[in-house]
Amino acid sequence: MVTMRDVADAAGVSPATVSRVLSGTRAVTPEAETAVTRAVSRLKYRPHYVGRALRKRATNTVGMVVPRIANPFFPHLVQAVERALQPHGRELLLCDSQDDPVVEARRIGALLEGKVDALVLIPCHSRASRPALKEAAARIPVVQLDRAVARSGTDLVSVDNRAGMRAVVEHLRGSGRSRLAFVGADPEISTAGERLNGFLKSVTAHEGRRILLGDFSAEWGEESVGRIIEHRPDAVMCANDLIALGVLRGFRRRGHAIPEDVAVTGFDDIDLVAEWAEPALTTMRQPVDELAAGVVHVLLARLGGDERPRVSHRLMPELVVRASTGAVAP
Template structure:
C-alpha cells in the first residue's frame, strides 16, 4: 500500500517510483515508468495525503467556513469558490458552523486536523469570533469573507452594507414608501450590525426593525404573518437575505396583500432566488465573483488588505409595477 511496495513490485527504488507518479522529471526510462504504473494498478496504490502534504508543506485545498449553507447566499459563495478553485486544480472543502459560536470555535480549533493551505471564514459573531480566528491564523492564511469579527487580525473582503442599505431605502422612498419594515436575522453578525445601523440612520418615525431566528424561508413566512397581523403598519419590507424575502413575498400574497401595490419588497443578496417568485424580487446584487477574486488574491498574493465591494441595485416587480 505504500510507495515502497510499489517500488518493490516494479523493481525500482522509491525515488524512481515517486518520480514517475509525480509526473515531474520527465527523464525516467519509459520501461521503468511502465513497470511502476503497472505495479500501481495491481496494488491499487494511491499516494498518502498526509505524507505528501508533510513533505511538500502544501496542499491544494482551501477551507470555507460558513455559518449555514441553507442560506442561498452562502450556497452561491460555495459554488463560486468551488468552481474557481476547481478550475485552478485546487479544491474547496466547506465546513458549516450552524450559526453558533460554539460550533465555530470547535471547527476552527480543529483546523489542525484538516489539510488546507488557507481558511476563508464567515465569522458567526461580530465580536466573539475573533479569538478562534486569531487562533487559526497561527497555522493558516486566513481571510474573513462577507462578515468580520472585531479584533480578528485577518484581512477581509466584504460588502459596503451601509451603501447598500442606502440604495434600498432611497429606492423605496422614491416610490413613496414611508413605513419600511427591516426584517433581519443573526443580529450578532457584523453584516446585520452594519445594516441595522445604516437603516436606523436613514429611518423615519414610521420605519421599524424586526429580528428573526435564522436566514430561511420559514423566517420569512413567520415575519409575514406578523406583518399581516397588524396590516397597514408597513408599506415596504427590506430583508437582509433574499431567502427570507422569498418567504415574505409568497406569504404576504397568500395573506391577500398585493405586491408591490400595497407592500413593496426588496432584499440583500440577489441570488438566483430573485427569479423564482412572481413578481421578481428587487434586490441588491452582491458581486460574488469580485468577492471570490479578491479573497483568493489575498490568499495567493499574501497581501493582507481589507477589501470592500459595492452592491448593485437590481429593480424588479416586487417594488415597481411591471419591472
C-alpha cells in the same frame, strides 16, 4: 496553549516570519531568526505546532467554513471560490458550522489538523467566532469572506452592506413609498448588523419606521408579517432574499397585493429565489465572482509572504429592480 502569534509577539515579528524561520523555506534576517529561536525556547512552543510549521510540502488545499450550507447564497460563494482557486492548482475543502460557534471552532480545528495551507471563513458570529479565528490566523493565512469578526487581525473581503441598504431606501422613496419597515436577523451576525445600521441611518424614527429581528430564514420572514401588518407599511425591506421570500408569502396569504399594497425588497440576489419569487424580487446583488476573486488574491499574496497590514476590501452591491417594488398607484 502557546500559539505561533504568541511567539511572534515575543519575538517582535509577524506570524509569517515565525513560520519562515521554523520551516526554513524562505530567507529571513539573522536578527529575526535569532529572535524567533529564542522566543520558541523561552515560551516552550509545543513540538506539535512546530512539527506542523516544519513540514516542507504544501498540501495545495484551502479550507473553507460556511455558517449554513442550506442557505442557498453560500453554495454560490463556495462555487465561486472553488473556480477562482482552480487556475492556481489549489483545491477547496468545505465545512459547515451550522451557525454554531462551538461547531465552527471544531471545524476550524479539523481543517488545521488536516494541514490546509490557508482558510476562508464566513464567521457565524461577530464575537463568539473570534477565539477560533485568531488561533487559526496564528498558524495559517486566514481571510474572512462576507461576514466579519472585528479586531481579529485578519483580512476581510465583503460588500458595503450599509451603502446597499441606503440604495434600497432611495429606490423605495423614489417609487413613492414612505412607511418603511425592516425585517432582519441577529445583529451579532455582522451582515445583519450592518444592514440594520444602513436602514437606521437612512430612515428616521419620526418617519414611523418599524423593525423586527429574527433570523435569515423564509419561515421568520413569513412569521414577521403577522407582527408588522398592523402598522400598515407600504414597503418592507428584508435583510436577505430568504426573509423576503417569506414576507411575500405572508402578505399574499393575507390577501395583500404585491407591489400594489406593499413593496418588498431582499438582499443577495440568490438564483432561483429572487428571479423566481412571485412577483420577482427587487434586491441588492452581491458580486459573488468578484468577492471570490478578491479572497483568492489576498490568500495567494499571504501564502507568498506578503506581510503588509491587513486589508478590508468592501465591494459595492448592485440594486436589481424587479416587479416587487412597482410604483405606487396615483
